[in-house]
Amino acid sequence: MSRNSGMLWGEKVYLRPLNGEDAELYYHMFYDAETRRLTGTQKHITKEQIAAYIGRKAEDDSAVLLLIALRDNDETIGDIAIQDMDRNNRTANLRIAIGDETHQGKGYGREALLLMLDYGFGILNLHRIELEVYAYNKRAAHVYESVGFVREGVRRQTLFYNHEYHDVVMMSMLENEYRERYLSSKVK
Template sequence: MQQLNRALESDRLYLRPLVSEDSDMYYPNMLNEEVRRLTGTQRVFSKQMIENYIEEIQNETDRIHLLIVLKEEDRIIGEVALQDIDYVNRNSNIRVALFNEADFSKGFGTEALKLLLNYGFGVLNLHRIELNVYSYNARAIKAYEKLGFIQEGIQREVLYYNHEYHDSITMSILENEFRKKEGIK
């Protein structure tokens, strides 16, 4: 795969924009049962819907949607996004998803989040970044806490998935908390 537009880079990963040509790779990942469960995805997508989505997000100014690529293999392993960027109040929502269970628990999601948090606070001058995580995703909660996210609240039984109700946990990190955690002055 061509290494195009390396937007952000770490030792093991680089992040790059999602482009139209990625729809063939992106679509099957929307069918992965474990990824769907962890993200609470219930809607079924057609290939055309995915193509339209990719086209649509390329023109949005309040979203930065990037693919996570493992440098060593030049292999796409997931996605990370800053969404609903509010430039006036300097806040945003962040999300991350890895596409393959073989890549879970290796720190890739945490590493990608750290790159995007650094960009959000350092370049976009955001003050607060939040996320939502379902209560059954203990691995993700642990990773978010490791990055410095703090639990703010719980939306009780907000997700009905697989015949059960689940809570959604809201977590956030402020710019000064991130800087302190990362040793940035």
């Protein structure tokens, strides 16, 4: 897919919609053992199931699923989604994954988060965006806090992964918190 199909643009990354041609890429990108651990993915999924998932997401008006690609070479490195949108209460859930470890810790995820938050609070007119992160994923929790997500609580021993129970940390950001942090500096 070319950069012409990009939907949201940052300095290092752009976000673009998935299409049926992305099933193979998506399958391989998220089959890595470490990516599965960080996302808590336990189920093994076939390429056909991935293709069906992409098709369902394309028809789902309560979700926006985008791939994260590098601007300099168009390499797809992850995905990000605003999902489970509740239009009446203006709330949604956010999730993100960067597939390959070589792309982690370089600011790509942070930039993709900020692009999606701008889209969620601006274009989608959301009031609250929430997410969950496993307690062992300290790097992701740090990034979420650094962009302004607030810890709300812990769901104890929610995930049973690799023969151990793990806590899930719940976080959120409100529209006014986002606007105060990011839009007030643009106006000045």
